[in-house]
Every structure is written in structure tokens, then in C-alpha cells.
Amino acid sequence: KAGVTQTPRYLIKTRGQQVTLSCSPISGHRSVSWYQQTPGQGLQFLFEYFSETQRNKGNFPGRFSGRQFSNSRSEMNVSTLELGDSALYLCASSLVENYGYTFGSGTRLTVV
Amino acid sequence: QKEVEQNSGPLSVPEGAIASLNCTYSDRVSQSFFWYRQYSGKSPELIMSIYSNGDKEDGRFTAQLNKASQYVSLLIRDSQPSDSATYLCAVNSGTYKYIFGTGTRLKVLA
Numbered sequence: 001k002a003g004v005t006q007t008p009r010y011l012i013k014t015r016g017q018q019v020t021l022s023c024s025p026i027s028g029h030r031s032v033s034w035y036q037q038t039p040g041q042g043l044q045f046l047f048e049y050f051s052e053t054q055r056n057k058g059n060f061p062g063r064f065s066g067r068q069f070s071n072s073r074s075e076m077n078v079s080t081l082e083l084g085d086s087a088l089y090l091c092a093s094s095l096v097e098n099y100g101y102t103f104g105s106g107t108r109l110t111v112v
Numbered sequence: 113q114k115e116v117e118q119n120s121g122p123l124s125v126p127e128g129a130i131a132s133l134n135c136t137y138s139d140r141v142s143q144s145f146f147w148y149r150q151y152s153g154k155s156p157e158l159i160m161s162i163y164s165n166g167d168k169e170d171g172r173f174t175a176q177l178n179k180a181s182q183y184v185s186l187l188i189r190d191s192q193p194s195d196s197a198t199y200l201c202a203v204n205s206g207t208y209k210y211i212f213g214t215g216t217r218l219k220v221l222a
């Protein structure tokens with residue numbers, strides 16, 4: 001059974017650019033969540049999608065957006081990148097809300 | 113006050129000992145509780161979930177939940193050097209998001 005697949009694994013972008021990250025959940029999982037992980041702040045919730053609908057959003061600026069497609073694959077976009085956006089971005093999927101997440105390997109974004 | 117608090121550590125225990133990791137949370141309506149293990153450079157991996165007061169055992173791991181005290185713990189028996197990792201506590205309040213603590217770094221000394 002394939003796990004959660006995130007692409008790309010690594011990205012280097014310059015300030016002001018935009019970036020799109022992709023996530024394919026485990027087959028059958030319709031809930032996809034995104035988190036930002038930094039050494040200082042830990043895991044911070046970005047948003048959660050279920051059946052193409054955003055059900056919750058974290059406290060991030062509007063530069064962070066996401067979407068989910070009918071096949072449950074999800075993308076997140078960050079526009080006008082800032083140095084502080086450098087982080088590990090983790091996608092997680094779950095079958096049922098209270099059963100816990102399975103995380104992907106993450107996308108390491110470096111903004112220079 | 114942070115929503116989910118953990119001691120950052122490092123918590124150092126000798127091989128074969130019991131490691132005790134603790135977590136407190138602030139939202140009284142929290143419904144489900146999870147422990148994740150994260151090795152350096154890797155993504156978090158779910159190791160335990162607990163939903164009701166008391167203990168839940170899975171192999172060398174025991175999760176303990178006390179909702180009245182808003183306290184969750186993880187015990188690792190017969191600790192091994194391979195258990196050295198950061199352990200993240202996560203709480204779900206039924207709002208389609210989990211709140212994570214910043215993690216406790218565990219070092220098991222051979």
C-alpha cells in the first residue's frame with residue numbers, strides 16, 4: 001500500500017517567487033492536512049481538506065493557499081515568498097478524523 | 113499558555129530503563145490524543161492513540177490519559193537506543209485539525 005507522497009522533496013526559491021507543493025494521500029483517504037514545521041515553532045497547522053472542501057484553516061497569511069482535487073490529491077501554494085517561509089512542509093492524510101495521520105516525507109523549502 | 117505543552121528535553125535514560133514522556137493540553141473538549149515519533153530528518157510516525165481515560169498498551173509502549181487533569185503521557189519500557197527520537201504529542205478537539213506540542217527529545221544511552 002503506497003504511503004503519502006509529496007513532491008518535490010527539496011526546493012530552493014528566491015524571495016518574492018511563488019511555489020506549489022503537491023501531495024497524494026493514501027488511497028481511500030479523503031482528508032488531507034498540511035503543516036509547516038520549523039525548529040522554533042514545531043508543527044503549525046495550515047489547512048485541512050475533505051472532498052475538495054477546506055474544513056479548517058490555521059493562522060497563516062493569505063499568501064498560503066491550498067486546494068484539493070476530486071481524486072483527493074492536494075496542492076498548497078505560497079505566493080510572494082519570504083525568508084521566514086523556509087521550513088519543512090508536511091502533508092498528512094487520514095481515513096477518519098480521529099484515527100491519526102499518516103505523514104508524507106515532506107517538502108523542504110528554502111527561501112534565499 | 114500554549115495549547116499543548118511538552119518538556120523539550122533532552123530526556124536521557126539508560127538502555128533498558130523506562131522512559132516517561134509527558135504532555136498537557138488546555139482545551140477541555142479535546143477528544144483524541146496521539147503520540148508521534150520523529151527521527152531526525154524524517155517525518156512524524158504515529159505510534160499510539162488514546163481516546164478514553166486510563167492506560168492503553170501496545171508492545172513496549174503505554175499511553176496514559178487523564179482528562180480531568182488534562183494530561184497525557186507515554187511510557188516506553190525497556191528503552192533501546194533505536195528509541196532515540198523526538199516524541200510529539202498531538203490533540204484533536206474535533207475541529208478537523210490536530211494541535212501538536214513542540215516535542216520531547218529522548219536520548220537512550222547504550
